Amino acid sequence: MSAVSTTGVPVDIRGLGISFGAAEVVSEINLEVLPGEFVCLLGPSGCGKSTLLSAVAGFVKPSAGEIRCDGEEVAGSNSHAGMVFQSSEALFDWLTVSRNVAYGPRMHGANKSEQARIAAEYLAMVGLPHAGDKFPAQLSGGMRQRVQIARVLANQPSLVLMDEPFGALDAQTRQVLQGELGKIWRHTGCTVVFVTHDIDEALTLADRVVVMSAGPNARIKSIYEVRATRPRDRADPDVIELYHQLRDDIRAEVVASLRNQGIEEEQL
Known part of the structure; x- marks a missing residue:
């Protein structure tokens, strides 16, 4: 990897509520993400994870509370954030890979040689x-x-x-990219907030795992610190114990989510 260095910024979420019309998606969200933290x-589907992420990106306006990034509301x-979506359809099909990667620097006024250098640097990464x-x-994919x-x-x-x-990726590709992402994160020093449904993925990547309750009106239910050394060993007793705690925590919220939809646990 080339010598890229970024200083991660803190994110401070206080009393956050997000509503769409009369529907309150999340409420009373309080979370502090430290500089350089992952x-x-x-949480279960429909608990507002992606909505919360979009609010941090500035794409969704809160109905209550505030979000501060590096002290700025x-x-x-x-302006501090970059967003990676689930679908790679966000790429421009009519541009080459290099020109896709260089698109942002180009919009910020980089000349052609600088664009080429940046694209090569990050594609190598x-x-x-x-x-x-x-x-x-x-x-x-x-x-x-x-x-x-x-x-x-x-x-x-x-x-x-x-x-x-x-x-959307197969299990083998997913595992490889999780490892690569971990290396890139440690190399760049950026702060990462990552939405997932996968407990194993969270345990592989995170410093802390934030569990959200079932929606609507979802809140932060619990926060777990992952202290196991990297790279994480799925057979580590501490990782196994934390997996079971997360599994039980998430299952309770999935059951609650289904109950909100009129489906009782004995029907599952």
Whole structure:
């Protein structure tokens, strides 16, 4: 990897509520993310994880409370943040991989030689140094996600927001990219907030795992610190114990979510 260095910024969420019309999606969210920390948001479908992430990005306006990033209130697009989506359709199909990665620097006025240097640097970082002349349609799903990560990192964000970026990938590719993401995060020093449904993924990546309650009107239910050394060993007794705690915690919220939909546990 090349010598890229980014200073991660803190995120401070206080009394946050988000509503769409009369529907309150999340309420009373209080969370402090430390500079350079990797935090995973975990919870049942419909609990507002992605909505919360979008609010931190500045895409969704809170109905109550506030979000501060590096001490500045987020009002509109968060200039500190870069967003990686679940779908690689966010890439521009008509641009080569290199030009996709260089798009942000180009918009910020980088000349052609600087764009090429940045694209090469970040493609090497995600393990795709020879893919620059290809188009997204010529790549596998996992490779496209790597390009999307490189495109976000090329803007050198101090906060990276990731909304289930590996959710559509096969298990083997997902595991490889989790390892690569961990290396990139440690290398860049950025702060990461990562949405996932996968307990194993959260335990592999996170410093802390934030469990959200069932929606609507979801809240933060519990926060777990993952103290196991990296790379994480799934057979580590501490990891196993934490997995069981998270599994039971999430199951209770999934049952609550289904009950809210009129489905009782004995029907499952």
